[in-house]
Amino acid sequence: MEFTRRKSPRLKGFDYNTPGIYFITICTYKMRMLFWEEPMCVKPLPVADRLNFAGKIADDAVRNLSNMFPVIIDKYVVMPNHIHMLIRIENNNIKTKTGLMSRVVGCLKMRISKKLHDLNVEDIIWQRSFHDHIIRNEEEYERIWDYIQNNPCKWEHDCFFKRNYP
Secondary structure (H helix, E strand, O other): OOOOOOOOOOOOOOOOOOOEEEEEEEEEHHHOOOOEOOOOOOOOOOHHHHEOHHHHHHHHHHHOHHHHOOEEEEEEEEOOOEEEEEEEEOOOOOOOOOOHHHHHHHHHHHHHHHHHHHOOOOOOOEOOOOEEEEOOOHHHHHHHHHHHHHOOOOHHHOOOOOOOOO
């Protein structure tokens, strides 16, 4: 039986070990609303006040990435069914075949999944792979920073929003 090889979502020929800033989005499996108490924006609340137990686990895992890898998390937000991050690599002595970004995201997904499974959440947590965008200039950086900052306020207009919750 012959299988078709899945096309890589990574930019062909780019070394994801190199210093730079990356916009990363990781999504829950089947866009499951997993991280907020109330996924509808009934009243304006800071994201920290919206997070449920799974969202708090995800938030803590993102904040601790810099303790495990040579990365800086410039900005991030945990949304009901996805996480956005601006990740900066400054000095990287870790060289991997798939790139440091894949390793960082894989570790983040694994840590969150393990903690949730330890709490008897038996579902599949993550969609396969992740979306990345390599930041090329200050204008892009500022636009994406604003997008991450304002994403919770505009949740019902987000491309990841599901009207038929749960």
